[in-house]
Amino acid sequence: QVYLAESGGGLVQAGGSLRLSCKASGIVLGIDNMAWYRQTPGKQQELVAHITNRGITNYADSAKGRFTLSRDNAKNTMYLQMNNLKPEDTGVYSCNALIRTPQTRGIGTQDTWGHGIQVTVSS
Numbered sequence: 001q002v003y004l005a006e007s008g009g010g011l012v013q014a015g016g017s018l019r020l021s022c023k024a025s026g027i028v029l030g031i032d033n034m035a036w037y038r039q040t041p042g043k044q045q046e047l048v049a050h051i052t053n054r055g056i057t058n059y060a061d062s063a064k065g066r067f068t069l070s071r072d073n074a075k076n077t078m079y080l081q082m083n084n085l086k087p088e089d090t091g092v093y094s095c096n097a098l099i100r101t102p103q104t105r106g107i108g109t110q111d112t113w114g115h116g117i118q119v120t121v122s123s
Helices: none
Strands: 002-007 010-013 018-026 030-039 046-051 057-059 067-072 077-082 091-100 110-113 117-122
Touching (some): 002 091, 002 110, 018 030, 018 091, 018 117, 030 077, 046 077, 057 067
Antiparallel strands (some): 018 077, 030 091, 046 057, 067 077, 091 110
16 A cells, blocks of 8 residues: 655735645555645645656746746655745645556555645735
8 A cells, every 4th residue: 555645734915925735655666756736715626846757847837937946856756845935826736646566566556645734825
């Protein structure tokens, strides 16, 4: 069994910074793509940023220039550095990863989600 654990959320004033982490635990043979999603009340869940296993990133327009996504494959961990935060960045951030496990060996990956972490940016 594998799972993802997020950390680093909280309350910050507009203009401030937070660093979110997402760590995969369990028997992890490898991780393909990873991503952060945001859920805001009344809106559909949206992709914030995405990173391939080779470190190629892409960002939502709202995140470009302010957020930086990275990963440490040796630690099975992904990081989202969020700078110059705005009130509209408020939401529950969930990480997603395509994880290779003994059960998926030769078949593919397990699509795994974290429980989500709250980020609140006050004006």
